[in-house]
Amino acid sequence: xxxxxxxxxxxxxxxxxxxxxxxxxxxxxxxxxxxxxxxxxxxxxxxxxxxxxxxxxxxxxxxxxxxxxxxxxxxxxxxxxxxxxxxxxxxxxxxxxxxxxxxxxxxxxxxxxxxxxxxxxxxxxxxxxxxxxxxxxxxxxxxxxxxxxxxxxxxxxxxxxxxxxxxxxxxxxxxxxxxxxxxxxxxxxxxxxxxxxxxxxxxxxxxxxxxxxxxxxxxxxxxxxxxxxxxxxxxxxxxxxxxxxxxxxxxxxxxxxxxxxxxxxxxxxxxxxxxxxxxxxxxxxxxxxxxxxxxxxxxxxxxxxxxxxxxxxxxxxxxxxxxxxxxxxxxxxxxxxxxxxxxxxxxxxxxxxxxxxxxxxxxxxxxxxxxxxxxxxxxxxxxxxxxxxxxxxxxxxxxxxxxxxxxxxxxxxxxxxxxxxxxxxxxxxxxxxxxxxxxxxxxxxxxxxxxxxxxxxxxxxxxxxxxxxxxxxxxxxxxxxxxxxxx
Numbered sequence: 355x356x357x358x359x360x361x362x363x364x365x366x367x368x369x370x371x372x373x374x375x376x377x378x379x380x381x382x383x384x385x386x387x388x389x390x391x392x393x394x395x396x397x398x399x400x401x402x403x404x405x406x407x408x409x410x411x412x413x414x415x416x417x418x419x420x421x422x423x424x425x426x427x428x429x430x431x432x433x434x435x436x437x438x439x440x441x442x443x444x445x446x447x448x449x450x451x452x453x454x455x456x457x458x459x460x461x462x463x464x465x466x467x468x469x470x471x472x473x474x475x476x477x478x479x480x481x482x483x484x485x486x487x488x489x490x491x492x493x494x495x496x497x498x499x500x501x502x503x504x505x506x507x508x509x510x511x512x513x514x515x516x517x518x519x520x521x522x523x524x525x526x527x528x529x530x531x532x533x534x535x536x537x538x539x540x541x542x543x544x545x546x547x548x549x550x551x552x553x554x555x556x557x558x559x560x561x562x563x564x565x566x567x568x569x570x571x572x573x574x575x576x577x578x579x580x581x582x583x584x585x586x587x588x589x590x591x592x593x594x595x596x597x598x599x600x601x602x603x604x605x606x607x608x609x610x611x612x613x614x615x616x617x618x619x620x621x622x623x624x625x626x627x628x629x630x631x632x633x634x635x636x637x638x639x640x641x642x643x644x645x646x647x648x649x650x651x652x653x654x655x656x657x658x659x660x661x662x663x664x665x666x667x668x669x670x671x672x673x674x675x676x677x678x679x680x681x682x683x684x685x686x687x688x689x690x691x692x693x694x695x696x697x698x699x700x701x702x703x704x705x706x707x708x709x710x711x712x713x714x715x716x717x718x719x720x721x722x723x724x725x726x727x728x729x730x731x732x733x734x735x736x737x738x739x740x741x742x743x744x745x746x747x748x749x750x751x752x753x754x755x756x757x758x759x760x761x762x763x764x765x766x767x768x769x770x771x772x773x774x775x776x777x778x779x780x781x782x783x784x785x786x787x788x789x790x791x792x793x794x795x796x797x798x799x800x801x802x803x804x805x806x807x808x809x810x811x812x813x814x815x816x817x818x819x820x821x822x823x824x825x826x827x828x829x830x831x832x833x834x835x836x837x838x839x840x841x
Contacts, residue, residue: 429802429841431460436840437468444831445470449823450792451814457735458835461742461797461805472735475714475728477813479786480671480764481793482722482729485715486680487664488737489704491748493683496661500682502537502593504546504561504618505649511557513546513629513652514645515615516564517593519682520657521675522666525597525617528655533662534596537655539614543621545653550627561619562632563611565642567592568681570691572608572638576724577673587673587723590681600674609638661748665755668784669763673721680720708746710736722786734795734809742797742807756782756796759832774829777836783808790815792824798832801839808835 437458445454455476458468466472490496500519507514524535527544550559572589573582581587588599588606598613600606607613612635619629635642657663660679667675681691684700691697698717705712710733718724740746741753757763760770760778764785769778783796795809810831815824 429800429804431463431465431804432467432800432802432806432838432840434467437835437838440834440838440840441468441831444827444834445810447827447830449816449827450812451816451824453812453814455731455809455811457731457807457809459735459739459807461739461807464736464739464743464807466735467806469731472731472809473711473714475716475730476793476811477725477727477788477791478722478729478734478811479788479791479793480673480722481734481784481786481795481809481811482717482727483668483671483676483720484734484737484784484795485701485705485710485717485729486676486720487668487752488708488710488740488746488749489701489720490660490664490679490683491746491752492704492708493686494660494679496664496748496751497659499659500537500657500663501654502542502657503654504542504652505645506652507560507562507649508646510555511559512632513550513559513561514564514649515561515593515611515618516645517567517591517611518657519568519592519678521591521594521599521610521678522657522663523593523595523614523655525595533658533666536658536662539595539617539655540621542653542655543618543625545655546618547622547625547627549652550622555627559622559627559629560632561615561622561629561635563593563615563635563642564645565592565611566644568678568685568691570681570696571694574677574697574719574721574724575694576718576726578723578725581723587721590674590677592678592681609636612636612638661751661755664752668752668755669757671764671785673719673723676721677719705733705737708737708740710740722788725788729811731809731811734811735807738795738797738807738809742805753782753797756784758782759829768825768829769833771826771829774833777833780836781832783832786811787821787825789821790817792821792828794828794832796832798836800835801837802841804841806835808832 455472455474456470457472459466502518502520503516505514520537522534524538526538526540528538528541529535583605585600585602585605591610593614594610595614598607598610615631615635619631622629664679680697684691697720701717702712714730715733716728718727741750744750757765759765759781781798783794786793791813792815793811798806800806812824
């Protein structure tokens, strides 16, 4: 019966994009985390050995007779006493260090069932993206798509590539069955070439890019240059190709829209319309000139939905894509993203609008990569329960795309150990890891079939362990929560 209950609730939450993004040693784009130091375990209090003694995990508990095989609503939530007994020792694990904040909620009512210093401000790393997801889901229609188009320019020899927000353009034909490359540059070139032929355009063409949509700084001022150079993130643009995006050890072009324009120019040249790129586009400095107001469209392609793009950002912990989507949410509300802290202020304001307490929330970016930021376990759990209680249906859609334990995204290489593999496929969560910081925020289903929300932040992880020991400790915590039949 328990498996049926879990399957029913998990099916509700599982979904989204199959983005092939392992977070091995947290070195995928969007999370900069492993410090490369030897993994020396901290010495537990009261022991003389360097090997910590793991707290015992609870054994699986048989579900109550009232549990429904198709929904968790009949299952009683776990009690505070039961959760304290199951989780108390795990929260004190020496791998997590001395600064740990926890909030566990009933996913159906939002009631807090277990907490440890939940309102204290702590560094979140990439779990901050959960807060950004609320801002995006609150201000954008997640079923809408972005349009990348080419229009006529100021002269017959000029065409303008208008950035519409899509940074997952493919190099080839549009492919409606995927997210990356749903809009294809080759399809756009086919349309433009045909339009140019129909208009009997003659002579060489010059292409420039209109980047005025949702414009802002190329990089948040608080991002570290070495992170960008190492390929852990990239400039925040409203136009890019999947093939150009940053990879660990392979930085992205500083001006991605110039690469898109160059690729499109080559495709048009191949189709009989010799085209070069305007030098100002190649330099990418300063604000671009908008396309003429009376321009005629020569071709356009549509992206995957905003919801699918948000799923990629959350699953792959993509910093630049998260910043992109928050800027587009601001544009939808008529707000400028030009200010250095404008996106962070927008997220904080969105939290307040949704009734999420912002005390202890100090944001500098939309992704969690910048040092000096703080959130609370309370804020993270509040946002997640707005989704699970269906108070914000679009946010529920976003939370349903969080990485799945042991299967997808930044959790694909976790929950494979002897201690945690029993719950693989059940919890789903946003990871957060930076040097000295390890966090996890998401949902799970307990042994009685009750949907739960959890947020756990540890921002003073022992420096000699990188983050690997802390990650294992967090996974054991969520395993205990999932296996707990504590009602």
